[in-house]
Amino acid sequence: MIFAALGLSLGGCTAVISQASFNPSANLTAPDGVLKVPDGYTATDTLLTLGNLGTVRAVRLDNPASDTAIIYSAGNGGFVDSEDTSRMAARLAEVTGADIILYDYPGCGGTTLPPTIEAAAAFGPAMMDSLKSQGWIGRGPVYAYGLLFGGAMAASLARSGGLTGLIIEGSAADYQAVGRDFVPSLAKPFVKVRLDPALNAFDYQGYVLAARTPVLLLSGTKDKVVRPARMREFQQALEAGGTKVTFAPAPVGHSGALEAAEGRAALAAFIGAR
Numbered sequence: 106m107i108f109a110a111l112g113l114s115l116g117g118c119t120a121v122i123s124q125a126s127f128n129p130s131a132n133l134t135a136p137d138g139v140l141k142v143p144d145g146y147t148a149t150d151t152l153l154t155l156g157n158l159g160t161v162r163a164v165r166l167d168n169p170a171s172d173t174a175i176i177y178s179a180g181n182g183g184f185v186d187s188e189d190t191s192r193m194a195a196r197l198a199e200v201t202g203a204d205i206i207l208y209d210y211p212g213c214g215g216t217t218l219p220p221t222i223e224a225a226a227a228f229g230p231a232m233m234d235s236l237k238s239q240g241w242i243g244r245g246p247v248y249a250y251g252l253l254f255g256g257a258m259a260a261s262l263a264r265s266g267g268l269t270g271l272i273i274e275g276s277a278a279d280y281q282a283v284g285r286d287f288v289p290s291l292a293k294p295f296v297k298v299r300l301d302p303a304l305n306a307f308d309y310q311g312y313v314l315a316a317r318t319p320v321l322l323l324s325g326t327k328d329k330v331v332r333p334a335r336m337r338e339f340q341q342a343l344e345a346g347g348t349k350v351t352f353a354p355a356p357v358g359h360s361g362a363l364e365a366a367e368g369r370a371a372l373a374a375f376i377g378a379r
Contacts, residue, residue: 141191206236228258271313
């Protein structure tokens with residue numbers, strides 16, 4: 106969920122958060138590299154068919170000693186074969202020892218799902234069914250971890266229930282509030298941030314509430330993209346809906362929670378407590 110800087114389109118004095126802002130960018134250039142498999146893990150790379158939605162390129166990093174699984178949803182435009190994904194996989198393996206499931210977004214790698222709000226909303230339940238059929242989840246606890254835009258995708262995975270926990274880093278469901286933070290202070294009286302009604306088809310916050318599972322919110326205290334105040338508001342909204350939320354600040358900027366000891370400790374405690 107990165108708005109543009111962010112993908113905010115500006116017409117006159119109105120900035121519009123639209124489907125183009127919400128979805129990952131399609132047809133990105135693939136990175137010149139391959140996923141680095143953490144020590145002690147084996148990788149299985151395959152295409153999963155999600156009914157009429159299309160196919161998803163997915164990779165399972167298997168730790169033979171673990172029955173716990175983490176489904177990781179990257180930031181906007183995330184590729185499995187990127188340095189950022191390799192770094193996150195290494196951190197998740199180091200902190201949790203869990204099996205790790207990674208996948209490419211529409212327009213990235215071998216994923217053919219359309220880059221639409223409707224497909225994003227339908228993705229989660231279909232992906233969970235496919236992962237179960239594949240035998241990649243179901244033997245032990247299952248978590249979804251979403252970073253930035255991936256927080257929304259993790260919520261889509263969680264919406265049908267069945268997760269042991271949901272981890273969201275640097276992401277919040279109030280798109281308008283996040284968008285307003287990108288308007289310079291001097292311009293705020295003159296610029297209105299509007300939400301395209303089409304985005305109502307994807308109920309990020311509602312999906313998290315429907316999951317009925319504990320949530321860990323990882324927030325960088327120096328994050329200028331999704332600011333700590335927005336994540337605190339997200340926490341309050343989820344708790345008001347009956348969700349158990351752990352809020353964990355880390356002294357980092359955007360998308361770096363697991364690079365800090367505080368973020369790693371919070372993740373370890375969250376998974377270890379289940």
